[in-house]
Amino acid sequence: MEEPVVIIGGGIIGASVAYNLASLYSLSNIVVLEKSRVGSGSTSASLGGFRHQFSDETAIKLTVESVKILNEFESSFGYDPLVRRDGYCFIASKKDSLQALETNRALASRLGIDVELLEDQELQQRFPFYSFDGIIGGTLCMADGHASTLAVLQGYVSKAKTLGVQFYEGTEVIGMSTQNSEVRAVVTDQRKIETSKVLIAAGAFSGLVGKLAGVDIPIKPYPRKILVTHAFSDSIPIEIPIIVDVDSTLAVGREGSGMIFADNEPVDSTFELSFPSDYDARVILKAVKRVPSLSNASVAYSDEGLYELTPDLNPIVSEIKEICGLYCCSGFAGHGFMHAPAIGRVMADIMMEQKTQIDISKYDLERFDSDKVQTSERLII
Numbered sequence: 023m024e025e026p027v028v029i030i031g032g033g034i035i036g037a038s039v040a041y042n043l044a045s046l047y048s049l050s051n052i053v054v055l056e057k058s059r060v061g062s063g064s065t066s067a068s069l070g071g072f073r074h075q076f077s078d079e080t081a082i083k084l085t086v087e088s089v090k091i092l093n094e095f096e097s098s099f100g101y102d103p104l105v106r107r108d109g110y111c112f113i114a115s116k117k118d119s120l121q122a123l124e125t126n127r128a129l130a131s132r133l134g135i136d137v138e139l140l141e142d143q144e145l146q147q148r149f150p151f152y153s154f155d156g157i158i159g160g161t162l163c164m165a166d167g168h169a170s171t172l173a174v175l176q177g178y179v180s181k182a183k184t185l186g187v188q189f190y191e192g193t194e195v196i197g198m199s200t201q202n203s204e205v206r207a208v209v210t211d212q213r214k215i216e217t218s219k220v221l222i223a224a225g226a227f228s229g230l231v232g233k234l235a236g237v238d239i240p241i242k243p244y245p246r247k248i249l250v251t252h253a254f255s256d257s258i259p260i261e262i263p264i265i266v267d268v269d270s271t272l273a274v275g276r277e278g279s280g281m282i283f284a285d286n287e288p289v290d291s292t293f294e295l296s297f298p299s300d301y302d303a304r305v306i307l308k309a310v311k312r313v314p315s316l317s318n319a320s321v322a323y324s325d326e327g328l329y330e331l332t333p334d335l336n337p338i339v340s341e342i343k344e345i346c347g348l349y350c351c352s353g354f355a356g357h358g359f360m361h362a363p364a365i366g367r368v369m370a371d372i373m374m375e376q377k378t379q380i381d382i383s384k385y386d387l388e389r390f391d392s393d394k395v396q397t398s399e400r401l402i403i
């Protein structure tokens with residue numbers, strides 16, 4: 023039997039790459055090593071949002087390709103991804119923030135995506151439940167929306183399994199052997215697997231896993247928390263776009279028949295899913311100011327998970343040149359779900375040394391070498 027290709031991390035990214043390696047390249051020996059349960063990492067916290075509004079052209083192209091795959095997902099994978107086009111609306115109170123949104127809009131339009139520019143009065147008319155006091159305008163894209171993270175994950179995992187991919191749950195990678203700058207083996211808490219091709223797809227833990235091979239992968243964990251209310255209508259339509267104030271960082275939207283809200287104020291990097299003691303009160307106060315009827319709602323639960331951030335807020339989708347046979351596909355911040363379908367294919371192509379469908383060279387790990395200029399993604403929510 024041929025040597026296995028080893029994927030470290032059974033999240034949406036690892037599952038998508040595993041499926042694509044098996045289906046596009048007919049590899050018969052792929053193992054996915056997952057220290058906990060498949061999908062239990064950041065993937066379990068994803069709200070399933072997808073958007074075409076970014077400051078980075080590559081990110082928009084990845085959404086376009088991923089949405090094409092989602093549109094065909096049920097016939098290809100047997101799982102309905104429950105796509106709904108409920109939109110993303112970004113709003114701003116500062117002139118330069120609105121200018122940045124307009125620039126994103128121009129970029130999206132150039133790529134064939136329709137994004138509306140709305141003035142404050144238009145926003146108020148369209149979304150009367152929200153108080154746009156002090157907001158000077160925003161952008162709305164109704165090609166943006168949501169899908170079921172669980173259904174898409176399950177689709178990739180099930181299909182990958184039928185193609186022979188093996189998922190080992192409860193299997194933690196604790197070491198890696200290299201020789202002459204080449205990968206030789208992966209060591210787990212249960213056994214040693216000899217291999218010459220390894221993908222690090224360990225989400226927020228990818229920096230730690232990189233260290234096992236002696237390489238620096240600059241990905242850090244940042245905890246995020248979303249508050250979800252009980253079923254709530256009070257004149258708010260059941261389908262509304264997620265409204266994100268880029269200046270206050272407040273995001274308000276729907277999750278089923280409940281409302282969700284969160285903010286994105288900077289926090290220190292930590293693996294602990296711990297939050298300042300005033301987090302809930304602060305976010306509730308912000309949300310009620312913008313959506314006054316939320317004062318009649320009660321929080322049912324919170325959704326917590328780690329964002330995995332690189333210094334320029336773009337992912338690393340790359341071979342690791344220091345060690346032949348080692349690759350990294352991580353650091354997707356708040357958009358790993360929406361890019362997983364397209365990225366799975368791109369990463370499979372990179373690992374098999376084939377030309378990628380989308381030019382992904384700007385996500386190369388080498389961009390963090392000191393003499394290179396990095397362009398940051400400006401729209402992270």
Ligand SMILES: Cc1cc2nc3c(=O)[nH]c(=O)nc-3n(C[C@H](O)[C@H](O)[C@H](O)COP(=O)(O)OP(=O)(O)OC[C@H]3O[C@@H](n4cnc5c(N)ncnc54)[C@H](O)[C@@H]3O)c2cc1C
Pocket residue numbers: 030031032033034035036055056057058059060061062063064065066067068069070071072193194195196223224225226227231246247248325326327328329351352353354355356357358359360361
């Ligand atoms: C609150 C929240 C909301 C979000 N909402 C959205 C959204 O609406 N849309 C969107 O596109 N994205 C969203 N995201 C981001 C998205 O969830 C992530 O970008 C995506 O899930 C990353 O997938 P992954 O496979 O890279 O990482 P993960 O899902 O974290 O998978 C990595 C896996 O690696 C495993 N692992 C780690 N170390 C080891 C080891 N040593 N050995 C074996 N296994 C290991 C972990 O257990 C984990 O299961 C959200 C994230 C959060 C936190």
